[in-house]
Structures are given as structure tokens and as C-alpha cells.
Amino acid sequence: MTNAVEVRHLSKSIEGSPILNDICMNVRQGEVYGFLGANGAGKTSLMKTLYHIIFPDTGTVCLLGETINKGNNPVFSRIGSIIESPVFYSHLSAYENMELHCRYMGAGYENIMETLSLLGIAETGKKAVGKFSLGMKQRLALARAMLTKPDLLILDEPINGLDPQGIIEVRELLLRINHEYHTSILISSHILDELSKIADTIGIIDHGAMLAEVSMKELTAKGIDLETYYLGLLGGGEKNVEPYPHGN
Numbered sequence: 001m002t003n004a005v006e007v008r009h010l011s012k013s014i015e016g017s018p019i020l021n022d023i024c025m026n027v028r029q030g031e032v033y034g035f036l037g038a039n040g041a042g043k044t045s046l047m048k049t050l051y052h053i054i055f056p057d058t059g060t061v062c063l064l065g066e067t068i069n070k071g072n073n074p075v076f077s078r079i080g081s082i083i084e085s086p087v088f089y090s091h092l093s094a095y096e097n098m099e100l101h102c103r104y105m106g107a108g109y110e111n112i113m114e115t116l117s118l119l120g121i122a123e124t125g126k127k128a129v130g131k132f133s134l135g136m137k138q139r140l141a142l143a144r145a146m147l148t149k150p151d152l153l154i155l156d157e158p159i160n161g162l163d164p165q166g167i168i169e170v171r172e173l174l175l176r177i178n179h180e181y182h183t184s185i186l187i188s189s190h191i192l193d194e195l196s197k198i199a200d201t202i203g204i205i206d207h208g209a210m211l212a213e214v215s216m217k218e219l220t221a222k223g224i225d226l227e228t229y230y231l232g233l234l235g236g237g238e239k240n241v242e243p244y245p246h247g248n
């Protein structure tokens with residue numbers, strides 16, 4: 001089976017400083033992949049290179065089996081994303097914002113209400129998005145990413161700034177989307193506990209280098225919590241669980 005995301009030996013420097021160093025990443029189809037790293041580790045930069053918002057210096061990216069080259073790629077229409085803070089027309093309603101997104105994507109309006117319902121924001125009526133809580137905006141961002149029923153979701157820190165209830169709701173929602181639609185999900189966060197609750201596989205990045213990709217099931221079976229594993233990796237300590245073989 002093709003991987004949903006395959007990154008091979010990707011490196012990027014900005015103004016002479018390396019920010020991504022020989023990254024390999026494999027997100028399997030149908031899984032939730034938690035991309036874990038401290039602030040500044042390189043999570044957003046890698047996600048931007050997937051879309052070629054920033055171009056890698058070396059290395060390759062394959063999304064849903066398609067090699068991504070410079071410029072637009074038809075496969076992007078099968079991918080939903082939240083990369084950096086989502087921007088909305090704050091004086092417009094959720095529905096109106098979704099309509100504009102449909103026009104941009106060349107999609108019909110028929111999925112709008114269903115997607116807003118899925119995200120629990122179908123009842124917001126004419127309320128301007130500028131008056132939404134952060135949690136509601138995050139749901140709207142997810143609704144926008146989900147609108148075309150994508151095969152892959154790429155979500156950069158979608159729980160940032162949410163309160164505990166909001167975090168739980170987004171977690172449950174993503175798991176539901178993953179189970180019901182078999183959507184592959186790549187989600188980045190620096191919140192270790194949260195990723196351990198949602199992800200099948202964890203990829204750990206530090207100072208622009210991918211340290212390991214490891215199965216949560218395997219960690220759990222060995223009675224190792226993600227924090228212990230993470231700290232062990234960063235400290236160069238005993239890993240106890242072998243990461244997946246890395247790259248080619």
C-alpha cells in the first residue's frame with residue numbers, strides 16, 4: 001500500500017542556517033501520525049515543504065503516491081490542511097466563509113452544511129466568525145480542511161491555544177474523522193500527552209532532524225510512556241523500543 005506521506009532525505013537551509021536536515025518520514029494510509037517536537041524543532045517548516053510553500057534544497061516529497069514538484073499539483077485537491085494560523089473573513093458567517101472556500105477550490109456548495117454539522121458548528125447562523133471563540137474558529141478551520149472529504153489531513157498544531165474542553169473535542173473529532181472516513185491524518189504538536197492519546201505512530205523531530213518514528217502500540221505493549229521514550233531519545237539514553245527503519 002502506498003504511504004499517504006513519504007519524505008526522503010529532505011534538507012532545507014534558510015540564509016545559511018540548516019532548519020531541516022536529511023528528514024525521512026512515512027505516514028501510512030489510514031493512520032494518525034503525531035509529529036512531535038519542541039518549539040522551533042522544525043515541524044511547521046517540514047509541513048510547508050510538503051506543500052512546497054517552501055522549497056526543499058534536496059530530497060523528495062510524495063503525497064498520496066504523487067511526487068510533489070515546484071508549483072501546484074492536482075493531488076492537493078485530495079488533501080485538507082491547517083498550516084499556521086487559519087485566516088477567515090471575520091465579518092462573514094461560517095457558511096459564507098465556507099462558500100468562499102468552495103469557490104476557491106472550484107467545489108460545489110453541497111457539502112457545506114454536512115461538514116459544518118460534523119464539526120458541530122452548523123447552528124451558528126449569521127453570527128460573524130470574528131465573534132467566534134477560539135475553539136469555534138478551530139472547528140471552522142477543520143471544517144474548511146474537511147470540506148472536500150480529503151484522503152489526507154495535514155494539521156499543524158490544531159490544538160494550540162484551545163482550552164481543555166476544546167482539546168478533548170478536537171481529539172474526539174479527529175479520531176471520528178479517521179475512523180469514519182479512513183482519512184490519514186498528520187498532526188503536529190509539542191504537547192506530548194495529547195499526541196500519545198491520538199496517534200498510531202509518532203515521529204520525533206529535534207533541531208531539524210528526525211530522531212525516530214515509533215509505533216504507539218509497541219511503546220504501550222512494552223509499558224513505556226511517550227514522555228520516557230522522548231526524553232530517552234533526546235538525552236541519547238536507552239530507547240528500549242526500536243524505531244521503524246528509517247528512509248531508504
Ligand SMILES: Nc1ncnc2c1ncn2[C@@H]1O[C@H](COP(=O)(O)OP(=O)(O)OP(=O)(O)O)[C@@H](O)[C@H]1O
Binds near residue numbers: 014039040046
Ligand atoms: N523564514 C525563516 N527564516 C529564518 N528562520 C526560519 C524561518 N522559518 C523557520 N525558521 C527557523 O527554523 C526553525 C524551525 O522553525 P519551525 O517554525 O519550523 O519550528 P516548529 O517546530 O514549527 O516550532 P513551533 O512549535 O514553535 O511552531 C526555527 O529555528 C526557526 O527560527
